[in-house]
Amino acid sequence: MTTHRVYLDTEFTTLNRYRAQLISLALVVPGGPEFYVELTDTWSAEDCSPFVIDTVLPLLDxxxxxxxxxxSRAELLAFLQALGPVEVITDAPDHDWPLLLWLAGPTGLPANVQPEPGHLPIDLNATYSGDEPPHHALQDARLLAALAEKTNPA
Known part of the structure; x- marks a missing residue:
């Protein structure tokens, strides 16, 4: 059975990993389904850095x-379980992976998901020369998937 590469991106309240609260989370399967949620009950604007207030919050719907x-947790777990074997890939494992685990909850990720984040097969700084990514989890995950799959197709 094929392992699906699933590209993860999150937006969160602050770069301080010990205080960061999840705002939004996206998972993108290249050429396949997408998952995106914006959490409504875990953060407030007062928790956010000025950058997040100015750049991230205006993009939310x-x-x-x-x-x-x-x-969000129920939808996330159902999405992941439906995919079969999964490797989650992120360009920011120190931020995105702990937030994914937090959203998965006390039971953790489904057994079909590899227990550690996958290796990003590209150097984003060398590969991407476009405008600054929008800091919207779904758009950024789509961009990450497109760049990674272009340089390292499955």
Missing amino acids: RARYGRTTDQ
């Missing part, structure tokens, strides 16, 4: 994508 933590 909580009316469309807003979910509670419990709703």
Whole structure:
């Protein structure tokens, strides 16, 4: 059975890893399904750095994508379980991976998901020469997937 590469990106309240709270999370399967949620019950604007307030928050669409933590967790686990074998890949494992684990909850990720993040097969700084990514988890995960798969197809 083929292992699916799933590209992860998150947005969070601050770069301080000990205080960061998850704002949004995206998972993108190249050429396949996508998962995206914006959490509604875990953070407030007062928790956010000035950068997040100015750059990340204006891009959110909580009316469309807003979910509670419990709703987000249930949808995340169902999405991952439906894929079969999964390797989650991120360009920021020190930030994104702990937030994914937090959202997965006390039972952890489903057994079909590899227990550690996968290796990103590219150097983003050398590969990407476009504008600054938008700091929107879904758009950034799509960009990451496109760049990684272009340089290292499955």
